[in-house]
Amino acid sequence: MRLRVCHLYPDLLNLYGDRGNVLVLCRRAAWRGIRVELEAVSLGECVRFTDYDLVFVGGGADLEQGLVARDLSRKGPYLIEAAQAGVVILSICGGYQLLGRFYRTREGREIPGIGLFDIHTEAGEKRLKGNVLLEADPELVAEMRRINPGAPATLVGYENHSGRTFLGSGVRPLGRLLKGYGNNGGDSGEGAWIKNAFGTYLHGPLLSKNPHFADLFICRALSRRYGEVSLAPLDDSLELQAHEVAKNRLLKSRQGKI
């Protein structure tokens, strides 16, 4: 079995250890004897996204994000085509915003996104940062538990963004916030997903302390070409310990800031 992974703009969107997500996906697949092919795709490069099983895009600094926005407007249609063909897409923070419809700056200017998700983002004053705990969407929880029977129903991570993201119809948040600000600090939702496309503000990196979520991506990515796959169980004691430590600390804290 092969898993073909595309890391979009790893040279530009490279903040907050998000590349760790790619490492987690690749390692967890390799530990199960799956052959991983990883490719980097950056500015000016044309690829057929349908050739991959999974596309990852992280977040970056303002300057880099500007460069990416222009390039992504050309790649956008192909990325949407791939998403419609069932390629799994995981986007984080800046990447998540760029896959939406638009980003409205503080001055009211609208920077167009590629519109993969029916979401839009507005610049905010206060930076929303801190640890996050959410109860994952029941449908995702059921799927994660089919893969790993003991999987927690929660996701943990760290957020750091000034954009406020609002979801349109048809897009669902990844889950309900127990601690943290999430998409916009108002509606208790965090992230977005529709079919195989996922977006979130969670760093940490996201998949490092949520191994059950990582396996969901691997399963979905493989199922497009191999049908229903079952993954051999791994010893996740360290990952789950990190998950529990983060969760328990957040549940104990009053404001969810610790």
Added chain:
Amino acid sequence: MNAVDSGSVRKKGVRNQVKPGAVLRLLLAVLLGKLVAFCCRLFRYPGTSLPGHTALKVFPRLVEHLAGGYQKVIAVTGTNGKTTTANLIAHVLREAGFRVAHNSEGANMLPGVAAALLRDCDLLGRISSQVAVLEVDEGSVGKVFAAARPDLVVVTNYFRDQLDRYWELERTTGLLREAVSKLPGVTLVLNADDPLVAAVGRGQEQVLYYGVEEQSCTGSLFTEEPVPANSGKGHDWSALCEVVSGDRLISGGGIAEIFGETREGRFCSFCGSPLTYRCYHYGQLGDYSCPECGYRRPRPDFAASGVKCGEGRLSFTLSVFRSEDSFISLLGKIDTFSNRGGYGRERHQVEAPLRGFYNTYNLLAAAAAVLTLGVSPATLQKAVSTYTPATGRMEEFFLAGRRCTLALVKNPVGANQVLRTVKESRASKALVIAINDLAADGRDVSWLWDADFALLADPSVVRIICSGRRAADLAVCLKYSGVDTGKIAVVPEQEESLKLLSQEEAGEFYVLATYTNLFTYARLLRLGKVVADSEAQGLPSLS
């Protein structure tokens, strides 16, 4: 060597003149600050900023007033190496015969600076030193520079550090540019090898650059081949395919092997194009140029070549490429250093008891600063050879009869330099790595994944004990970096972790800690309380 008479040269400014009402507030502030400092000592609370904090509440212009009394104020800022560079400068100036006020504890925001200056003055608010050497947090340059008005600003480097505090590097360099623009007549001593730092010098009148020459680039220091910044994506993707196509966990196949080392500022600060590099030293430090607008690494006025490090010593040849006239003898036209001789292209051998290649930059920056100030090369050479590292900057202790090195880790590039130094030593080793996520450490620990912990996936590393509030996060990062999970232990409690470390069968020990863990480990190691046979350390205390 004679020191300058403190009364003879004062700053021209009228900052010392305080209105009568303010005099009272000043006296009250000094009194209160000193009282708080006394109480801190009484209760053995570190108190590096608290006295300053209190005094500033009473008299917000305290730093402005006190700093105005020094002949010269020297500030050191940047991401990594501030403490070592500032300590080296203070040490050399003291050896040269000056009385120096200095925030040596790394309390580098305005209250910390205030506390250091308070310590330097008597109850009437009269300072006793001639020169102030201030380490300044890169996010606090606005406030501190406005108040202390440094005459000489040394900038080390800009790496990604505590992004939840400073957001992104563009903002940090912007803060420095703005702060410096409000200091007419300031002399900048900048790292020519860091494109982010060197760019700050453009348009400035008095700038001196320091840099490491190419022959040290590809030397035998590290086996790492320099990567051209602009070759494809700068990542060796083929490496990953090999790493992960194997059936099981392969040691050494870490994140840096896959993604390349963390590098900042790979884009020209002036036109935004990708920079090309002739060579890299580490991080984004190297010999760069912009193919679009022609911006390139400035020619260093102070250059290090023939860098050698190992056996706990660091040495290089320092070339000074300026005529004596262009030296700003900042310490006044006093004849103290009249025997300097012409500089021309003089070369000096500099050697200090420091470990790790990265300290080349700290030593070089300090040398550039003190030579600019008018210290003679001979005094510099003699002084740095007797330098003792600051707390947790590769500071050495003994634990259970073996050498135990304490090092601060706080961001990917700094951590990589420490990890390389650890790997370089051939002995078998056991480590405690303590990661906290309090405000001073940075709340977000995702930076761990931008560091290259695969360096520890090495047969010489027999055990890694993960400690601190984020011990579990680190354990996961080590696992995915290729460290054998059988070698990983999770022991969040500090004293407990040291106990376990002392029982390991290893030739030497290391403790790598984030900021808020550092002083606890230093104290535990110094007291030698952890194990009975670990002798108490006769090392200088923190204050």
